[in-house]
Amino acid sequence: MGWTWKEEHLDLILVPSGLSIMCTYHLFLLYRYLRHPQLTAIGYENNNKNGWVRKMLLIEPKERGLALSVLSGQLSASTSLSSISLVLCSLIGAVLSNSSGNFFTDRFILGDTSQSTSSIKYIMIISCFLLAFVCFVQTTRHFVHAGFLISMPAGDVPVECIQKAVIRGSNFWAAGLGALYFATTLLLWIFGPIPMFIGAVALVMILHFLDINKEPMIGYGSKSGNGVLKKIQQDVNSVVGGFEHNGRK
Template sequence: MEWRNYYMDVMFLPLALVMIVAYHLWLWHKTQTRPFFTTFGRDAHGRRLWVIAMIKDIDKKNIVAVQSLRNLIMGSTLMATSCILVCAGLGAVISSTYSIKKPINDTVFGAHGELMVGLKYAILLAMFSFSFLCHTFSIGFLNQLNILICTPQHVKSIVTSEYLSEILEKSILLNMVGNRLFYSALSLLLWIFGPLLAFLSSMALVIIFYNLDFLTGDCNNDVDNFIPNDV
């Protein structure tokens, strides 16, 4: 195993992974300190209000609640199915052509030995598998919420709006983690063709994430002034 065959993989792939992980750590910090500066903070606040509104008049809004949760379940089911299909495709590729038969220029596309090819597929399979696991857990919480949100409300009932909101937040968090793992694994699929492509795609993915996760404009300061920072 020579350095000249692996130096691009050793440099670019850790940079791509660190870039994605560091961005999400920064996103988590911003969501905790300035929740309404991010879409996750505002959505979490809206979901708590939605749960309170649903259980307050559940006799009239039970169909709306069930249909809304069903849409979330369908989205998680679609992503979980996509993860399994990608894993099956990668497994078929591994079983049919484990190694690249035609040599590729190492200085451009990095290493392509059997060990490196196996490592690439192992990392991708692990990411897609964990994404599938997160989505299945999310579906479980949503099914649980689908039943509990329609239970009759009583003064001594332990199924409170806070409990229902906690279940919903767990399912949304698992769904978000599964989605981010799926998208990150899709960008790393280009690692099969070279580490530089994986690094560039991860950089583009972080830029896309930033534009989706953060809000712009002067309205953020106004919102923080009159809504408590309780996300």
């Protein structure tokens, strides 16, 4: 008997292709972040956060309310996304446990509509949302730790410890967003392998535009910056000295 084409074969071709595109892009992004962080938006943002920590530690501990407010905003965002991820896991689990024949799935989707394939779809979506939940919980953990450290008296905590906590929280935040991107692509698989594949390609194109960085890294606390400050101070001193000299006359 010869081989015959069936609609179910679309899932075997398009779904692995879409997932491969997503995985390849994220592995490429991870490689660029580890080897050339200045070329990624994540590396650029982490560089700014390192500079932010150094500048915040120049302020007296009792006046660091602004720094704690910034961390509190990040904590609120990570807590909200972790709650949303957990709620979506519960909803999808309820749909999976009560799933039966669906008129929309059986009649209007071009692809495999069997019960086993539907179960695989929902299990993969739940796995992505659970991974996002774990990442956002870790984000909250590290930013809470950074809040404790940054409120300590000046000089008691090394700058590197606070920077490490902030950067780890930011990296878990990026990983949680990546898990949500995968979950979004898999949600399109519910409507068939063709929307899933198109969504994966479109999402990778959008993410590539958002994750690339073309701006030069800002050198916080560099010698050039200190030289500018010294020059301004010298100009101010010269002006003040001129006023004092004229006043004595």
